[in-house]
Amino acid sequence: MLTDTMSRSLEALEPDEPEHLKFYSCGPTVYNLAHIGNFRTFITADLVVRTAEALGWKVSYVSNITDVGHLTQDDVADATGEDKMAAALRAAGQQFPNIWDLARYYADAFIDDWKRLNLREPMVRPRATEHMREQIQAINQLVKAGHAYVTPSGVYFRLSSFPEHGKLSGNVDKEQLQVGVRDVVVDDNKEHPGDFALWKQDDKHLMQWFSPWGWGFPGWHIECSAMAMKYLGDTLDLHAGGEDLVFPHHESEIAQSESLTGKPFSRHWIHTRFLVVDGEKMSKSKGNFFTVRDLVDERGHDPIALRFALMATPYNKPLNFTMQSLSDAGKNVERFRECRRVAEGAVDRTGGVEIAAELDRLYGEALDAMCDDLNTSVALAKALEGTGVIFREQSLLGGDSARAAVRYLDQINELLGICPPETKTEQSFEAELQVDIERRAELKLAKLFAEADAIRLKWLDQGVELRDTPDGTVWKLVKP
RNA sequence: GGCGGCGUGCCCAAGUGGUUAAGGGGAAGGUCUGCAAAACCUUUAUUCAGCGGUUCGAAUCCGCUCGCCGCCUCCA
Numbered sequence: 001m002l003t004d005t006m007s008r009s010l011e012a013l014e015p016d017e018p019e020h021l022k023f024y025s026c027g028p029t030v031y032n033l034a035h036i037g038n039f040r041t042f043i044t045a046d047l048v049v050r051t052a053e054a055l056g057w058k059v060s061y062v063s064n065i066t067d068v069g070h071l072t073q074d075d076v077a078d079a080t081g082e083d084k085m086a087a088a089l090r091a092a093g094q095q096f097p098n099i100w101d102l103a104r105y106y107a108d109a110f111i112d113d114w115k116r117l118n119l120r121e122p123m124v125r126p127r128a129t130e131h132m133r134e135q136i137q138a139i140n141q142l143v144k145a146g147h148a149y150v151t152p153s154g155v156y157f158r159l160s161s162f163p164e165h166g167k168l169s170g171n172v173d174k175e176q177l178q179v180g181v182r183d184v185v186v187d188d189n190k191e192h193p194g195d196f197a198l199w200k201q202d203d204k205h206l207m208q209w210f211s212p213w214g215w216g217f218p219g220w221h222i223e224c225s226a227m228a229m230k231y232l233g234d235t236l237d238l239h240a241g242g243e244d245l246v247f248p249h250h251e252s253e254i255a256q257s258e259s260l261t262g263k264p265f266s267r268h269w270i271h272t273r274f275l276v277v278d279g280e281k282m283s284k285s286k287g288n289f290f291t292v293r294d295l296v297d298e299r300g301h302d303p304i305a306l307r308f309a310l311m312a313t314p315y316n317k318p319l320n321f322t323m324q325s326l327s328d329a330g331k332n333v334e335r336f337r338e339c340r341r342v343a344e345g346a347v348d349r350t351g352g353v354e355i356a357a358e359l360d361r362l363y364g365e366a367l368d369a370m371c372d373d374l375n376t377s378v379a380l381a382k383a384l385e386g387t388g389v390i391f392r393e394q395s396l397l398g399g400d401s402a403r404a405a406v407r408y409l410d411q412i413n414e415l416l417g418i419c420p421p422e423t424k425t426e427q428s429f430e431a432e433l434q435v436d437i438e439r440r441a442e443l444k445l446a447k448l449f450a451e452a453d454a455i456r457l458k459w460l461d462q463g464v465e466l467r468d469t470p471d472g473t474v475w476k477l478v479k480p
Numbered sequence: 481g482g483c484g485g486c487g488u489g490c491c492c493a494a495g496u497g498g499u500u501a502a503g504g505g506g507a508a509g510g511u512c513u514g515c516a517a518a519a520c521c522u523u524u525a526u527u528c529a530g531c532g533g534u535u536c537g538a539a540u541c542c543g544c545u546c547g548c549c550g551c552c553u554c555c556a
Contacts, residue, residue, distance in 0.1 A: 008484090026556075027556090029555085035556085037556055038555095038556045039556080041556040042556075044556095169483075169484095169551085170482085170483050170484080193553095194553075196553070220554085241556065242555080243484095243550075244555055245555085245556070246551075247551070247552065247553075248552090271556090273550080274549090274550060274551090274556075276549075279548080279549080280549090281549085281550080309492095312492070312493070312504085314494090318485075318549070320492075320493095322492075324492070324505075324506090325491085325492055325493095325505085327505080328491085328492065328504065328506090329504090331504080331505065332504060332505085334518095335504095338518065342518095369494095375494080377495095377502090377503075378494060378495090378503080381493090381494070381502060382502095382503085383503095384503065384504065388520095391519055392519090392520065392521095394520090395520095444514080447514070449514055449515065452515090453514095453515070456515095456516075456517095465516095465517070466516090466517085467516080467517050468516080468517080468518095469518080
């Protein structure tokens with residue numbers, strides 16, 4: 001069950017082919033580092049995939065990268081029409097020799113952040129620049145069918161040829177749109193001010209391709225239509241994106257694709273609500289604008305904690321991100337880690353209490369919550385309840401229950417991506433640390449506690465916390 | 481002007497007609513420990529922005545008021 005943007009109600013997600021989800025999620029434009037709001041949307045897509053997989057479905061997951069700069073004013077090619085990628089290149093002129101390098105750099109950074117947030121890899125991650133032929137063909141067909149017209153400044157989609165335009169956003173009253181707050185610059189070549197560009201000609205544009213309409217570049221909307229249909233067919237089961245894409249982007253994709261095929265473009269639509277920071281929209285001028293790098297590399301937060309914080313509120317409600325919510329999430333993620341240590345430490349024991357049934361029940365409830373319109377709040381609560389069960393019985397866990405606990409954590413991680421197994425990387429200081437741990441144990445036996453505490457403090461200063469447990473002293477890395 | 485959302489404890493937040501209003505964080509007390517840390521136990525909303533209405537029964541439905549927020553042709 002998902003909230004469908006088209007009908008504005010909760011609908012069962014029914015793939016055309018049973019148990020095979022064809023899913024397209026709109027990716028970022030790579031003129032800059034993606035921020036945490038972008039990633040909230042991509043996490044939503046990730047959770048759709050994970051939930052479908054948990055139900056045993058096959059998922060054909062496509063998420064694009066927009067690496068073509070588009071005009072700031074989509075429908076006009078005048079002096080103000082410098083696109084964002086060109087502007088970014090100008091701002092970072094020394095860093096990148098040309099716009100292609102800039103796009104490649106930010107696309108790589110994006111994929112890097114994507115992995116750190118434990119997001120599933122799509123089946124294909126198509127790039128707009130690598131699908132020029134498909135886009136030109138689509139435009140050509142639209143022109144031939146009379147849905148688009150050629151002008152000296154480019155090719156426009158003829159809105160009047162697609163009366164259903166506006167069915168997704170509810171922006172059906174074209175007159176009301178005209179009194180919108182933002183100035184819409186009118187190109188005299190357009191038949192109707194709402195017609196949108198499929199192909200633009202502009203000598204100043206830094207990326208140019210040859211087409212039947214001369215040198216130019218594609219409009220913003222056509223890439224998604226062309227790439228989605230190439231990889232997933234004429235009708236998708238689900239199309240996702242941020243709430244700002246409802247209009248005009250997805251509205252235009254529908255117009256293009258359905259004019260082309262005469263078939264519904266997507267059976268379902270979901271849109272992730274915006275993230276706000278401290279109750280306000282993120283913006284660079286307010287100083288509340290965060291990228292993954294800002295929080296993880298500079299402030300030392302755990303990327304998994306960031307993921308947790310970004311999914312704490314269901315996708316269909318605005319998420320209020322705060323530093324407090326991030327550190328709350330960090331505590332929870334740490335709890336999962338600790339829980340895994342406890343469970344893994346008990347797998348060799350014999351006997352013990354039975355908790356597998358209760359964990360199975362909780363996992364089932366978490367999955368149910370995800371099936372109920374991706375209710376991540378409830379799913380996370382159920383996941384956390386499971387750690388309570390494991391911790392409560394930790395001293396009585398037998399091997400069977402411990403293995404059930406590990407399996408539970410693995411299942412929760414598959415579904416929610418919040419408790420990945422620790423990747424044990426050998427630390428350079430481990431030999432030295434081991435010596436100190438043994439020395440400290442001797443000191444403790446001799447009741448020389450001041451010296452023992454000094455060792456613990458010494459390591460804490462270096463970001464290593466020592467903890468005494470019934471099974472001996474363990475250590476973990478902490479924020480310095 | 482058009483379209484849409486939200487207001488639940490100190491903070492985040494679930495719950496959309498019916499047993500005790502999930503869960504997390506924080507705070508307080510306790511257990512364990514040489515001390516820490518972690519974990520565990522207990523406590524922390526007779527009340528859901530306000531006012532009226534419908535109902536045997538409302539945080540949940542309806543109306544009004546107040547407050548906050550998003551989109552409306554660059555934006556996840």
